[in-house]
Amino acid sequence: MTMMMMITITMMMLMALMLGAAAACIVVLVPLGMAGWHLSRNSVLLFSGAILITLSVCVHFTPYFSSVSDYVTSVSSVAVFHRPKSSCMNLIHRIHWEVKPNASLLSFNATQNLSSSFDFYEKHWDWSKTQRIKACRIHKLSKPEASHLINGSWVLIAGDSQARLFTLSLLNLILGSEPQRMDSVKTALFKRHSNYSISVDEIGMKLDFVWAPYVLNLTHLLTDFKTKKKYPDVMVMGAGLWHMLHVSNPSDYELVLQTLKSSLVSLFPFSTELGIKSPPHLFWLGFPMLINGMLNAHKKRVHMIDAMWHAYDRALSESRLLRQTGGPMILLDIQSLTWNCGAHCTYDGMHYDTAIYEAAVQIMLNSLLIKSRHRH
Known part of the structure; x- marks a missing residue:
């Protein structure tokens, strides 16, 4: 695997980690903030559930976006089939x-x-x-x-x-x-x-x-x-x-x-x-x-x-x-x-x-x- 490919994969991993961290912040901090505005407990739970469902849908449908899917596929193909x-x-x-x-x-x-x-x-x-x-x-x-x-x-x-x-x-x-x-x-x-x-x-x-x-x-x-x-x-x-x-x-x-x-x-x-x-x-x-x-x-x-x-x-x-x-x-x-x-x-x-x-x-x-x- 070339150095450029390794750098690219590393950047993708870092971006994934950052997105994960951002999602966690949304799931945890937004409901807490809303609670701070005196919303009812049921409203907070409903909003948190909606956020979790939205994130799950995004994760599962990401492979169907051609630009991301094609790139990931090309990287994995190189990693599996290229014999040094x-x-x-x-x-x-x-x-x-x-x-x-x-x-x-x-x-x-x-x-x-x-x-x-x-x-x-x-x-x-x-x-x-x-x-x-x-x-x-x-x-x-x-x-x-x-x-x-x-x-x-x-x-x-x-x-x-x-x-x-x-x-x-x-x-x-x-x-x-x-x-x-x-x-x-x-x-x-x-x-x-x-x-x-x-x-x-x-x-x-x-x-x-x-x-x-x-x-x-x-x-x-x-x-x-x-x-x-x-x-x-x-x-x-x-x-x-x-x-x-x-x-x-x-x-x-x-x-x-x-x-x-x-x-x-x-x-x-x-x-x-x-x-x-x-x-x-x-x-x-x-x-x-x-x-x-x-x-x-x-x-x-x-x-x-x-x-x-x-x-x-x-x-x-x-x-x-x-x-x-x-x-x-x-x-x-x-x-x-x-x-x-x-x-x-x-x-x-x-x-x-x-x-x-x-x-x-x-x-x-x-x-x-x-x-x-x-x-x-």
Whole structure:
């Protein structure tokens, strides 16, 4: 609801209160005044009754005056049917999963071990079919829709292996109709601990993946942007699994996240001093659900226990980096996606099926769409 609308409604409420007060004064004071002129008790009661009846009739017939009725109706319609951006943003993780065995594949080999059985399950997902989801127009974007949305954009994705898988899913949506090109992308993108860049000239999009397994790497990356005074249009970041494994200190993780938040807030002011028309769209890749018994290394099983995972998740929340806690970054909730997809969607308890990251990409794109509609 706009500020002007709120002011108008407030003025109407004040006018109603004033009219009510005036009516009360008429009902109470006029009869008293008449009594002061020595009118009979019956006359006073008759006059008071007439006033009350007149006021009641006015109240009941007010809706039939078109000017008042139409205005009240228009105000109430805006209040009921206008959904602010935040209400739609709250719905983008309402995803339903269907994970079931692929009978045609299982019939060929019924003795597969747990890790290889990962490929023997079909994973399907979609948003819940509710009126609120439909009203917000949340849906799976096609290649043309996604290409149009990020046309001419510079997209930066930085972080650990989760960010790399997210990058692959985004490029697969944009370039999936070109298998040979995607084969080349996979070969280059999955070089161990390396960065990757690609320009999709057809839509004028530039994409950079930066290997940044620690939050400190992300903060240094922001410093580089500030030095060069050039900034991406969309930034997707996520790091913490390496910190959990090699540092195992949730308090320290919270501190480095707070430093990252401070860098983001200071780097992207709502001004044009640094040549920024508007701040980048900022997204944070959350932790996946970790299944300790499936982790493929002893050190992981020792350090990445449930208690540690939950402590790191709390540190992320308490750092106030995320929009939901007053920070600058929108959460891409990998935790809820992986939890709802389940153990059959991962082969090592940490890295998940492509369907997870495809869903995360679609959540990001729908977030951009919602923000775009709100802006216009």
